[in-house]
Amino acid sequence: MNWRITDPAHLLSAMRIALRLGGEYLAGRIDPNGPILRDRCVSYMHKASWGMYAAGVDHDVIARMLDWAGEEALRENGDFYFPEEGPEYKDSQRIYRPLTFGKVAAWIDHPLIRQQRVLDRILQYQHEPSGGCFHYIGDDPANIEEQPIIGALNTTFFGHLMIALDMRDRARAVGDWVRRWVDANREPMEAGQLFTQVTPDGNLVTDVGPGEKISKTVNTKDPKQEFWQEGTAMAYLALLYDVMRSEWGEAGQQARPYLDAALALLEFETRMPLDTFLWPSKCKVGWGAGELLRVLVKYAPEDEETIERAYRVAERVAVFTFMDNQLADGGWSFMHYPLSEQIPEMTFSYKPLKNTVRVPPQRIDGSNTIFLPPEEITGEFLGELKAIEQGVAARLKANG
Secondary structure (H helix, E strand, C coil): CCCCCCCHHHHHHHHHHHHHHHHHHHHCCECCCCCECCCCCHHHCHHHHHHHHHHCCCHHHHHHHHHHHHHHHECCCCCECCCCCCHHHHCCCCCHHHHHHHHHHHHCCCHHHHCHHHHHHHHHCECCCCCCECCCCCCCCCCCCCCCCEEHHHHHHHHHHHHHCCCHHHHHHHHHHHHHHHHHCHHHHHCCEEECEECCCCCECCCCCCCCHHHHEEECCCCCCCCHHHHHHHHHHHHHHHHHHHCCCCCHHHHHHHHHHHHHHHHHHCCCCHHHHHCHHHHHHHHHHHHHHHHHHHHCCCCHHHHHHHHHHHHHHHHHHHHHHCCCCCCCCCEEEECCCCCHHHHCCCCCECCECCCCCCCCCCCCEEEECHHHHHHHHHHHHHHHHHHHHHHHHHCC
């Protein structure tokens, strides 16, 4: 039975409008009309560069942002941040932000990402015994401060940069880390739960204390969670599978374990209730489903059932998480990103009603959240929406 909620051609057309409007919004937020290239915070530009690239903004505009990052935010040790940024940006997202704009720099052949100081420092974040990537390793390149846990977010974003730079051994090591993480979660996923943190020696963190559920697990029931955990892994595994076969010349049998791991995450995701698609953190699920849709159409066109399942997930993120929440100016709302499921900010809704969102428009003092500006949210949503657009376009082309 066809459980689609839209006509694919209609969906494709609408996504392209959303991408264009979002790109125009971001371009209009560059200094002097907005905080990009004005405020001393890397968070205003790191995902904006991704979103602008996805929306087709002129590469010269994107290059200006990368120039700014190199001139203003690059520190002597090769990291990117401003000393006055809060620790939730400067430390917790230390490597995440340059991994995001770094892949864009590689795509447009901007020299920033190939500076030896920058690249050497980025490579230090990969935990070579496991292939995972730490979020923070201190400030001294001569003294790596390994962290007690490794997660899928920084690991997969590291892998995307390695693919963009054609650093194959490191990219494959990331894929092996993600595949092992999925394999370790297969039994918990059957029971409706995914554990998201891993120790450097490869053990799942299963001790979940009060207030820690949102950062350590994803389940198939709660409507507000870190759904991006599974989404970012699906996206990377699908892309790695494609690159191994189409660019590295490897046989499908060698690459198949990575695709199988992505499909296990898709199976977990298909058990989610519809209201989970209303939470902004569903965003990377769209990325993962979009990449899977594109890859399945390319390599397994006969597997109509799995293709349709990937389409349905991608379609729901595109409609409910992205386009239904896009504001009239082309952007998306800011977010008070929760660090505990036991805080009052969990009650916030980011679903616009009559083009308004009833959420405080600035950081809440004393809040156990991270304030994510609309430029960051918009940039990410556009990057991920583009993956869905490409997957749907591939499906329509294959179907004639």
